[in-house]
Amino acid sequence: MIPPPLIHCQALAKRFDPAGPAVLGPLDLAVAPGEFVSVLGPSGCGKSTLLRLISGLLAPTSGALTIAGRPPGTLDDLAYVFQDATLLPWLRVEANVETLLRLRRVPATERARRRDAALGLVRLTEKARAYPRQLSGGQRMRVSLARALALEPRVLLLDEPFGALDEMTRDHLGEELLAIRARQAWTALFVTHSVAEAVFLSSRILILAPHPGRIAHDLAVELPYPRNQETRRAPDYLRLVAEVSARLRAVEPAEASAA
Amino acid sequence: MIPPPLIHCQALAKRFDPAGPAVLGPLDLAVAPGEFVSVLGPSGCGKSTLLRLISGLLAPTSGALTIAGRPPGTLDDLAYVFQDATLLPWLRVEANVETLLRLRRVPATERARRRDAALGLVRLTEKARAYPRQLSGGQRMRVSLARALALEPRVLLLDEPFGALDEMTRDHLGEELLAIRARQAWTALFVTHSVAEAVFLSSRILILAPHPGRIAHDLAVELPYPRNQETRRAPDYLRLVAEVSARLRAVEPAEASAA
């Protein structure tokens, strides 16, 4: 029996300017529970827009969209790591990490436990008492990631969470993400510009084409979990990276047509 | 005759908290005119701090620093692409790109010419009339890059300008950067997390180690200019990428020691 899709878009479309062209869609997508879907595509093609639609922060212009059978924006167990860190400047790092838990009214001790775990994970324990403006760009993004992970969500939307990070930290966090996923079994939509990262982490890769944003390719990544340093050297992995790279390059860049 | 260094740091050090540990240095660095120096290092190691010191936005705690023989912050021909886009939200994209030119009191027609050229380069001509909040994350970073390039500076500081961009746009912009450099002959300090990019673009690579930020490795990249798609397949290039990767990985991650 096929489980009902957790994220289900039917002819989903978004246009910001009622008179202008559609920015996204119409687009059909079904994500099953437990999938780890990477989203690749040129800058400005609509990746963030898709995530914002799914999170319920944007209303679709047309089409249908359900998360776990419910309308978007009604699911408690969803966390979204925005493309920008969006930390609250008046809170210390530790309080920032707790923000979402506080909204869920998680008791203080439990909150502290999860906060410490998440901060340890992103290796920022020693910055717990710092204010956001005392952090480097990469540190800020990691706090943002910790904030989402502390929620232990069922659906995780990640918008280039590792964009500002060095390769080692990236790899470390990728592996941590997979480890947590093995324990917590969430479903993830992961926007990234790194093909290698996409292949390494995900069970499925979507390549979006621009004008309007639409799914150009929908590829399954058949590499076995758990993945580790071995995986990065596996021929299947390397083949997939090359294939995805090629397909991504075949998709025209967002503004090139107009330039 | 060796030309005098354009950027010259001697025992340069920075600490934010007078009681705390130094964040950067003491560090010695001499960059000759025309060099394209990539800076690599784990998140939070002090790359942005180094660039801010050189730009004159931060005052060093100790040590000496001169740019073209003058104190930092006194050079007109310096442009800095910040880690965040920092566009002015009340200006349209076109006006944002012109901002630095306007500060230099470049006449309107010349401003328009340079603005259009820079926007074309980053492939955002069609977004000229948009406001920053109508742009995607990658588009914003490209506007920020266009703003710096429109200045046609002598010294260019770039803090992860391509972090939010897809591979194709990255490669395109990298090549454009090299092309402009061939025409305009500036000196660049380029922070990136992509080893391949660093090797492809630069004539020299600095690898910073954290706690405090210091130069762990200083490598010359002896690949000939102009570089192009051929370069990316050259064995020297691949060897260098591997070597730099390995050295970078040998540098401990910024917060790992404390976590």
Added chain:
Amino acid sequence: VLALAGCAKPDPDASLAPGAPALTKITVQLDWVPEPEHGGLFQAQARGWFREAGLDVTLVPGGPNALVNQRIATGQADIGQGESVTTLLDVQKGLPLLQVAAVFQNDPSVFLLHADNPVRDFKDLNGRKIMARPAWIFLDYLRQKYAIDFTIIPFNFSVANFIADKGFIQQGYYIAEPFFITQGGAPAPRYLYAWDAGYDSYGVLIANRDWARRNPAALRAFLAAYIRGWRDYIEGDPAPSHAALKAANDKNTDAFMDFSRAMIVKEKLVVGRDAPDSARIGRLDPARYATQLKIVEDLKLLPTGALKVSDVMTTEYLPAP
């Protein structure tokens, strides 16, 4: 007079003696901060004559917003000091007010001018700038009677402009302002008296009509003591009143109080300019009220025939002459 002397030092505990009848409480609202214009009240109070009459009188200081008539109408004061013509309008508005005794036979509000001011009489005011209370009905009266107009600057309780500006004309209580004017270095001003224009209003005591009807004896006793206070203040030793005034308002200097009292006496404000003796203290003349009613009717401030003299004043609580 001998009897008065004996009472100069009242026994404060007299009223507390067991079996003594409880004192009737009366609240009197003043129109301004305590000054010699309230000399009679304070003299009677200081001499203990209210208490002697079985009254426990509280004198409530006024100020720029004394709201005398409103406070009487709403029962927050039983009696108040005010001006007679304005009060007519308030009665017509339905405020339960009754004028029961005179304070001043002529309201001391006059125009103050510098001695060398070319304005000699009311007609000359045409086109001038005058600082006065815009609501002063006398202004409407002048405009109508002499067919003139002038610019009014709202009165701000200050004589600074008068001192500084030789051409300045302003309303003032001529028993007070001239003192501050001369003290400020300017020569003594000249006056244009409202009554010379035929506008003859009283400074009056106003009572709450319903309260008066319910407490005729107390009101009579009060007025008797009050008149006695005025007479003593202008004919006898003002020291008790002045001491009380100073206690109630520390800005009262001896020089000012002496000046103000002297003016009250010299201008026969309390006894009446044409009176041979002090018999007219407190007296109200119904005939003058008829004139006042006619004035406001002619000014269309009051519908003709809306009020009779007996609606606004009475002499029934005054002691027999």
Added chain:
Amino acid sequence: MSPRLLRRLPPLVLAGLFLAGWQGLHHALPLGRRFLFPSLPQLAEAFEVHGPALLGAAGHTALASLGGFALAALVAAGASLLLASSTLVRQALYPYLMGLQMVPVIIVAPILILWVGPGAPSVIIVTFLITFFPLVVNTTQGLLSVEQAHLDLFRMGRAARWQELLLLRAPAALPYFFTGLRIAAILAPIGALTADYLVGSTSGGRSGLGITALLFSARNEIPGLYATAVVGCALGFALVSIVSGLAWLALHRWHDSYTPSDS
């Protein structure tokens, strides 16, 4: 019911409740105090009787409000730019500006009457004094609240001090400036009204709302007094609407307080 109508409903209901409450309050008062709080019909009658006079007075006060307001906006903008230009200037000058606001009009009034003369110019000056300060405080705070990242951009671009002020701080301060303008717009008519009875003048029955109010008050014409207040409020609302319109024009494209719910 259309959603638009539905959105219009609560204010209408509230307005109805307000009027009913007003009328109820009048009748709830003991008879002897009812005169203090006129009923709606009394108010309507006052408008009928005093309508033309009120209109004329409103004209005077409207001009004075606008004059004082415009003057305050201009001077405050200039003063704020000066104050924001350096910490030194700010530390040195701010106390005097505060002092300016704190001088009681009772001191200013005789001086104005003597030097400027009673009437419109003096009223405008007092209105200016009353509305000026909230604008300065707000605008200065706005000019100082620029994002550090943007300041860094301008420092990097080696902007002259005046460029930083005019090209960066000034636009960034607009939300604060308009907040100040909104306060000033509300203070202006009430300030002009107060100024009118301190340093205004009346002749030939022509005066501003302040002296009109003073007259009504002194003659116990309470409904007329309330009608005067209503006219004053109407002026305030008109001014606020203009300011809100300007704020919308200046801010809606970029400021987050105007973000449409869907973007």
Added chain:
Amino acid sequence: MSPRLLRRLPPLVLAGLFLAGWQGLHHALPLGRRFLFPSLPQLAEAFEVHGPALLGAAGHTALASLGGFALAALVAAGASLLLASSTLVRQALYPYLMGLQMVPVIIVAPILILWVGPGAPSVIIVTFLITFFPLVVNTTQGLLSVEQAHLDLFRMGRAARWQELLLLRAPAALPYFFTGLRIAAILAPIGALTADYLVGSTSGGRSGLGITALLFSARNEIPGLYATAVVGCALGFALVSIVSGLAWLALHRWHDSYTPSDS
């Protein structure tokens, strides 16, 4: 010279110039008008003569300012949270709040005097009315000026409306709130002084600076009048210092208006 002394210098120089200018202005006036602008020695003498009386009056006005100010801060914070909680509430209630500010004190004064009675409570109420509105406008604008990205975060976290208000909008509005407080702090003493003049008690020893000023004015005690104003200003400065201190405590760690030049 130490840089610190150097920074102290201009305000000191300016203060010197100010005092010299004051004295100069006094002497520049024609003799007959010089009394309108007392010299510094005259002012000093007024302080000596009226010192105790002024101190007592200042005590009353200080209490009223503080009372009105504190009340305004509390009520404004609550009202702003209410106003910011929904567009509907805001559209419905804002006009009434504006109306509240725009009702001339000349109307409020008789009502207060007759219901509350002249004296401290009435003075506090009028002070409240005068200081309340700038606070509400500022705080509400602050609550509405939250960054869209932060709102998105809270919406994503499915924050309840009250959580969004208290955990996001309230802290984000602090810079605006403190700007409002600064305005209110300056308005409070002058408001209390005005209020005292309108609805204060005139009983000897129970009056505040307003009645004191009125009496000085009526008695042409111009140096005393100026001394009263100076005392009022001093109260204002004291209140503003307190507010600035609080603002620093609440904001300096994170708000860009407090960023040290070096970071």
